[in-house]
Amino acid sequence: MPPMGLYKSIYKWRLHHLSEPVLLVILSVVVGLLSGLAAVALKTLVHYAGQMVQRFGSLWPVSGNLVVIVLPLIGIVLTVLFVRYAVKGDIGHGLPSVLLAISRNHSELPAKNMYTSLIASTLTVAFGGSVGLEAPIASTGSAIGSNVGRWLRLSPKSVRLLLGCGAAGAIAGIFKAPFAAILFVVEVFLFDLTATTALPLLLSSLTAATVAYFLMGTGVQFSFTVNSPFALSQLPYYIILGVFCAFTSLYFLRTTDWVEGLFRAIRKPYVRILTGGLLLGALIYLFPPLFGEGYSMLTRLLNGDSSSLFTNTVYHSWQGSAWATLALLFVLILLKAVATATTIGAGGVGGTFGPSLILGGLSGYFVAMLLNQLGLPVQDTANFALVGMAAVMTGVMHAPFMATFLIADITGGYGLLVPLLTASAVTYLCVSPFEKHSIYARKLAEQGNLLTHDKDASAWHLLDMDSLIETNFVIVREGDHLRDVVDAIQNSRRNLFPVLSYDDKFLGVIVLDDVRTIIFKTELYDTCRVEDLMHPLSEGDLVRSSDSLADVVDKFRVGERYNLVVVDDENNYLGFLSRANTFSAYRRFISDTSDE
Numbered sequence: 001m002p003p004m005g006l007y008k009s010i011y012k013w014r015l016h017h018l019s020e021p022v023l024l025v026i027l028s029v030v031v032g033l034l035s036g037l038a039a040v041a042l043k044t045l046v047h048y049a050g051q052m053v054q055r056f057g058s059l060w061p062v063s064g065n066l067v068v069i070v071l072p073l074i075g076i077v078l079t080v081l082f083v084r085y086a087v088k089g090d091i092g093h094g095l096p097s098v099l100l101a102i103s104r105n106h107s108e109l110p111a112k113n114m115y116t117s118l119i120a121s122t123l124t125v126a127f128g129g130s131v132g133l134e135a136p137i138a139s140t141g142s143a144i145g146s147n148v149g150r151w152l153r154l155s156p157k158s159v160r161l162l163l164g165c166g167a168a169g170a171i172a173g174i175f176k177a178p179f180a181a182i183l184f185v186v187e188v189f190l191f192d193l194t195a196t197t198a199l200p201l202l203l204s205s206l207t208a209a210t211v212a213y214f215l216m217g218t219g220v221q222f223s224f225t226v227n228s229p230f231a232l233s234q235l236p237y238y239i240i241l242g243v244f245c246a247f248t249s250l251y252f253l254r255t256t257d258w259v260e261g262l263f264r265a266i267r268k269p270y271v272r273i274l275t276g277g278l279l280l281g282a283l284i285y286l287f288p289p290l291f292g293e294g295y296s297m298l299t300r301l302l303n304g305d306s307s308s309l310f311t312n313t314v315y316h317s318w319q320g321s322a323w324a325t326l327a328l329l330f331v332l333i334l335l336k337a338v339a340t341a342t343t344i345g346a347g348g349v350g351g352t353f354g355p356s357l358i359l360g361g362l363s364g365y366f367v368a369m370l371l372n373q374l375g376l377p378v379q380d381t382a383n384f385a386l387v388g389m390a391a392v393m394t395g396v397m398h399a400p401f402m403a404t405f406l407i408a409d410i411t412g413g414y415g416l417l418v419p420l421l422t423a424s425a426v427t428y429l430c431v432s433p434f435e436k437h438s439i440y441a442r443k444l445a446e447q448g449n450l451l452t453h454d455k456d457a458s459a460w461h462l463l464d465m466d467s468l469i470e471t472n473f474v475i476v477r478e479g480d481h482l483r484d485v486v487d488a489i490q491n492s493r494r495n496l497f498p499v500l501s502y503d504d505k506f507l508g509v510i511v512l513d514d515v516r517t518i519i520f521k522t523e524l525y526d527t528c529r530v531e532d533l534m535h536p537l538s539e540g541d542l543v544r545s546s547d548s549l550a551d552v553v554d555k556f557r558v559g560e561r562y563n564l565v566v567v568d569d570e571n572n573y574l575g576f577l578s579r580a581n582t583f584s585a586y587r588r589f590i591s592d593t594s595d596e
Contacts, residue, residue: 024158028200031148031162032169032207035141039173040215042118042137049126068285073277075127079120080273080347091116094135094351095440098142103450107160108150113143120349128284128291130339132354134174141170161200164191168201169208176212177409178205180402187399228380229415238419241367241384242391242426248363249395249431253439255337263345276346283339288312289332290339294358301365302382322373329366352439356396357389364388386411391423395431398438400424463585465549469566469575475500476530478507483525498573499534506573508534542567543577552577
């Protein structure tokens with residue numbers, strides 16, 4: 001239905017006065033403004049909700065205070081109730097749902113996604129859920145951009161660009177790092193950074209960051225300024241750190257998959273919620289740094305306060321021991337993945353962006369302390385923690401440049417570019433043979449639903465072969481005579497006629513050109529049989545329904561065929577694929593997904 005009232009007037013005015021490229025520039029600022037406001041709203045909601053939780057008695061994790069065990073359970077229950085009774089449907093799956101929309105659904109996201117993740121993640125994190133807010137806000141920003149584009153009836157390509165602008169704006173609003181936000185869209189959402197996309201993404205990111213600065217000041221997720229410059233003699237240690245972070249990344253990916261799988265196997269929702277909530281509460285009771293996002297703990301570590309890890313714990317008497325600190329750091333590295341997956345598996349809403357940063361900080365600090373204990377002098381432990389953050393994010397998200405410039409942007413640590421890039425590269429090289437895709441894209445890739453930078457491969461992978469099968473061919477049956485073939489010719493506009501057995505098995509084709517010479521010989525109508533006119537086809541002329549479109553294209557190219565018969569695995573006839581329609585669909589796909 002067309003827009004009505006004032007909206008209809010605005011819609012008509014823009015069609016006559018604004019070209020789509022100019023409109024995209026304007027809308028990128030609008031989307032950046034809305035995404036920035038959403039990021040500020042999320043951080044504000046979580047802040048005040050967390051304060052309310054703290055005021056509700058002495059509910060911070062303290063030694064002997066068992067009430068902390070039920071806090072995550074309360075948050076997960078509230079989240080599940082919100083999703084079930086307020087949203088009344090699936091809230092989506094964060095960034096994987098955004099990638100699926102880009103790949104399969106013309107970048108269209110439901111309007112409800114503009115607020116549902118924001119509210120649900122607030123409920124989860126404020127009560128101690130060990131997840132991050134970055135993925136929910138990026139999903140929210142993406143939905144804002146997608147729906148702005150849809151409401152103005154823009155082309156799928158423009159909707160996709162505005163979706164990216166929303167995601168970039170959301171990340172820029174959270175971290176106040178516009179350049180890193182653009183790289184996030186390029187590396188995680190698999191955008192091509194071209195002349196067409198660069199300006200809208202930049203304007204959206206800058207607008208969102210400006211809004212966040214104006215409303216929240218200069219503070220970001222965690223505050224730290226790099227003071228110690230990079231020394232070349234430390235480079236081998238950063239390489240060691242990169243290798244360690246590769247193992248950490250793989251552990252995080254494998255463990256989250258395994259734990260979430262265990263929770264999916266629990267059929268009864270209330271059992272899943274109760275088990276996950278209480279398990280998470282027990283983990284937080286024993287290890288308070290697992291509470292919530294974890295940025296406050298990370299900030300204290302960056303400032304050299306490792307003793308705070310022992311505060312309000314049952315083992316606080318061990319603080320001051322370097323080896324006890326190392327043991328605690330290692331346990332936290334192992335359990336952070338479990339806590340994150342438990343939160344999500346039990347029904348909480350949040351992302352893995354933040355946990356990967358926390359895990360990286362813990363890994364970097366652990367490696368620096370271990371090297372010092374082994375007599376290998378590390379120049380600055382905080383620098384190792386920062387580099388570890390970028391390295392683990394690279395391993396988990398496959399976004400080395402975004403991770404590097406995010407850390408450099410928010411800490412002023414451009415003097416650490418060499419170790420940041422070195423450790424990230426080492427981690428990426430070690431992880432990529434085992435994990436070819438990011439944590440957000442890996443399952444979509446397994447399902448064949450991922451759009452990648454290789455547009456040719458993506459086109460043949462993502463196009464739906466069933467939609468290209470042409471079925472308007474008149475069939476003839478074995479045993480039929482020329483008379484039946486003539487009747488088929490009269491009722492068809494095609495020059496091919498598939499021959500089927502009585503049980504619908506494909507036998508061959510009759511070509512109109514071969515019948516022209518006898519079509520008027522009426523004396524043959526009842527004596528010439530279909531089998532005398534039929535061309536049996538080889539495997540090179542057939543396509544199985546289980547084949548990929550890439551296989552189809554190979555057959556078109558190798559045999560220079562114009563039509564291929566499609567059959568199922570039992571040789572039942574399904575239709576034809578034509579060269580013209582197949583390659584036209586390919587060109588449309590490339591046009592819709594190209595960023596130029």
